[in-house]
Amino acid sequence: MSASEDRLRDLLVRGLAGDTSTYHAFLKELSAHLRAFLRGRLSRLPDEVEDLVQETLLAVHNQRHTYDAGQPLTAWIHAIARYKLIDLLRRRAGRDVLNDPLDDELEVFAASQTEADDARRDLATLLERLPDRQRLPIIHMKLHGMSVVEATRITGMSEAAVKVGVHRGLKALAAMIRDER
């Protein structure tokens, strides 16, 4: 296994245990790998790359409970990236835009690209369309970095409702991205 595999897996496993700074580092490194991977495969749709990087990151986050620490991270990430890529191509009704076959798992961490283009789709705008019970917990906790207790004080929601709101809100965001095209 590659050095990236070991390093990223270590970051993710610690992140899944609740260490937010290593989880941040994991997502940051992962985004660079995803960007390089998707740029290589979407060279005819360069404008879509950053949107798909964001969509895949959101998917990785929302589905992170399905990662089993005994499993190669490369295989897990590759399957998610491939799934989101194929989903995008289906929505755009043309698999011919795909340059390379998608079967080699190891490709997903083969390169890294930290220079991001601007995303065309603005997630902040989509976030505005969520109902208050999801939008407010996300804004207070995820964007302003408040604790659960602070968020409950400001919103008047219960702790459980705040947590559920964040969780469902991020899933709803993924669903909005999926259905908008």
Add this chain to the structure above:
Amino acid sequence: MKTDELIAMLASGADAVESHPLRRRFALALGWGAFGTTLLMAILLGVRPDIAEAARLPMFWVKLAFPAALAAGALLAAVRLSCPGVRLGRMPAAIAAPVLAVWLLAAIVLLGATPAERPQLVFGDTWVYCPFIIAALSVPLFGALLWAMKGLAPTRLELAGASAGLLAGAGSALIYALHCTETAAPFLGFWYVLGMSVPAAIGAAIGPSVLRW
């Protein structure tokens, strides 16, 4: 929103995640689904009255072991298909094995019977409704299993839907076998397999839309 802002947002306050949600979800779905299917059978059909006598016949146990083995294979496949990047491995063979075993048994039985006996061995008395009932009784299990998968992350949606349908069908056949009075392996090999294939085929058809995430 820039990608770095999204990353900061996702990482901020990300709590520890539950370990092994997969087992919990499947256990819940199987528990509630089997409860629903059993209830449906108890209300609509009931257990056969002569079950104590029937339990002395080896074929009664074959009739339970066949769907049970198929359900075990389908469960393992469904679990693997629910998580990204997990290979199916030998699961297709594990699913095919009980079917082939029953077909082999059916062939032996049919070859040993006279031509006049064969139609009864294949059609029994209940072929008209047996597959339909197995498919209908599978609905609670099927719904519960799709719910379980939807909360995970299947990436091969046709196969994932088919495995959920097959598991629901096999579970339903296992429960229906407590009512059904057929005893011939050829009947099992055709009508039971047909009944279990219906939810599996429906699962393959609806998987891509129902399980999408």
